Amino acid sequence: MLGLGTGDLLQLRKASADQKNQPARSCVFVFLFGGPSQIDLWDMKPEAPVEVRGDFRSIATSQPTIRICEHLPRLARQIDKLCLIRSMTHRMNVHGPAMSELYTGRPYPFPPITDQARPDDWPSMSSLAMRFGQPQGGLPSSIVLPWYLQFTGQSRMIAGQKAGRMGRSHDAVLVDGDPNTDDFSVKGFQLADDVSTNRLEQRRTLLEQFNRQGPIPTNRNTRVSGRSRDTGRAFDFLQQRAGRAFNLDREPATLRDAYGRTRIGQSLLLTRRLIECGVPLVTVNWVDPTKISGTNTCWDTHQDNFPKLKNLLCPMFDQSFPTFLNDLEQRGLLDTTLVVAVGEFGRTPKLGEFTQSSNTKATGRDHWPHAFTALLAGGGVRGGQVYGSTTRNAGHVDTRPVTPADLHATIYHHLGIDTQQTYHDEFQNVERRICEGRRVRDI
Numbered sequence: 001m002l003g004l005g006t007g008d009l010l011q012l013r014k015a016s017a018d019q020k021n022q023p024a025r026s027c028v029f030v031f032l033f034g035g036p037s038q039i040d041l042w043d044m045k046p047e048a049p050v051e052v053r054g055d056f057r058s059i060a061t062s063q064p065t066i067r068i069c070e071h072l073p074r075l076a077r078q079i080d081k082l083c084l085i086r087s088m089t090h091r092m093n094v095h096g097p098a099m100s101e102l103y104t105g106r107p108y109p110f111p112p113i114t115d116q117a118r119p120d121d122w123p124s125m126s127s128l129a130m131r132f133g134q135p136q137g138g139l140p141s142s143i144v145l146p147w148y149l150q151f152t153g154q155s156r157m158i159a160g161q162k163a164g165r166m167g168r169s170h171d172a173v174l175v176d177g178d179p180n181t182d183d184f185s186v187k188g189f190q191l192a193d194d195v196s197t198n199r200l201e202q203r204r205t206l207l208e209q210f211n212r213q214g215p216i217p218t219n220r221n222t223r224v225s226g227r228s229r230d231t232g233r234a235f236d237f238l239q240q241r242a243g244r245a246f247n248l249d250r251e252p253a254t255l256r257d258a259y260g261r262t263r264i265g266q267s268l269l270l271t272r273r274l275i276e277c278g279v280p281l282v283t284v285n286w287v288d289p290t291k292i293s294g295t296n297t298c299w300d301t302h303q304d305n306f307p308k309l310k311n312l313l314c315p316m317f318d319q320s321f322p323t324f325l326n327d328l329e330q331r332g333l334l335d336t337t338l339v340v341a342v343g344e345f346g347r348t349p350k351l352g353e354f355t356q357s358s359n360t361k362a363t364g365r366d367h368w369p370h371a372f373t374a375l376l377a378g379g380g381v382r383g384g385q386v387y388g389s390t391t392r393n394a395g396h397v398d399t400r401p402v403t404p405a406d407l408h409a410t411i412y413h414h415l416g417i418d419t420q421q422t423y424h425d426e427f428q429n430v431e432r433r434i435c436e437g438r439r440v441r442d443i
């Protein structure tokens with residue numbers, strides 16, 4: 001403090017107080033598993049030939065210059081809250097590796113021949129937020145729900161969803177299950193009926209006494225340290241009664257109905273409760289009844305693209321997602337919560353065009369990473385705008401390209417996480433920056 005006058009000290013104290021008084025910032029990352037069709041939903045090309053534009057018509061929205069799919073009427077009425085980044089792009093057209101790029105913000109480091117996670121994957125955004133985020137209210141910095149994405153018949157989850165080479169102690173907390181069921185509960189966040197708060201504190205004190213007894217063998221230091229950290233988190237959750245955030249019975253039945261009595265709808269309602277409790281990052285992985293269909297899981301529409309979008313996917317999304325945005329806004333949370341909805345890629349501009357999967361039929365669209373759309377809302381993002389543009393068939397980026405790394409940098413900036421920070425890469429024994437992208441500044 002040498003060289004600072006009284007006025008300078010007062011200014012520093014005021015800046016520090018202002019920072020402490022700022023509301024907590026959060027992010028909700030909604031991952032649309034399978035890759036939604038940009039040209040059929042939010043980057044429509046009504047003047048293109050029928051084999052490109054497809055069956056759907058566009059409709060007017062709350063912003064006169066923006067039109068989207070006719071089967072998203074509720075979303076259309078809330079476009080004034082949304083920024084459509086139509087210029088998302090990368091080069092990977094295989095599900096798992098492409099998902100890894102969206103989850104980690106880095107190019108997939110291995111040959112694209114598997115969808116399955118490896119211990120030397122790049123760390124996910126959820127794990128980086130777990131390590132570098134600032135939790136509040138007794139809950140962790142990063143929560144994933146309602147499942148880690150995994151293909152049927154595979155023994156491991158899809159790549160890029162955990163801490164990977166940063167070390168498993170930084171994995172986000174998974175809330176696994178179906179919030180739409182009557183018996184939904186989250187293990188590890190609620191005290192047993194016969195355990196009081198005082199009894200829990202006694203158990204914690206006893207455990208700490210055991211941990212202080214005697215030296216720990218050198219080859220177990222890291223393992224025990226990680227286990228102690230996890231145990232400490234668990235005690236914190238229980239002592240601060242963090243489990244109450246997961247109790248959807250506290251919500252009015254009318255609001256639960258508004259979100260939709262589906263696993264994804266109730267997951268978004270649960271997400272709002274977690275944001276209210278101060279969780280910095282919640283990752284919501286899309287799930288619907290087609291998650292185990294094999295060749296056409298969730299937003300993956302190799303066959304019957306239009307019936308599936310019209311009858312299943314659009315109705316589920318158009319009920320739950322706009323309700324979520326409206327709920328955040330009504331509770332004064334949207335200004336401080338950045339909401340991002342995106343899949344791993346888009347779909348081919350031309351129907352029946354083959355790029356990766358031989359299961360693609362004339363009624364479907366194959367994988368297409370060269371141009372797709374991300375939906376952003378809240379967090380200071382200006383609504384009612386389109387960022388970037390694509391060519392006449394929505395096949396390639398025309399202006400303002402945005403990479404997964406750029407999207408990550410934008411999210412980290414909102415969360416107040418300095419991307420110049422580094423983590424230790426346990427596999428290559430080097431320090432790595434959190435993110436190599438550039439944040440999108442003009443949205």
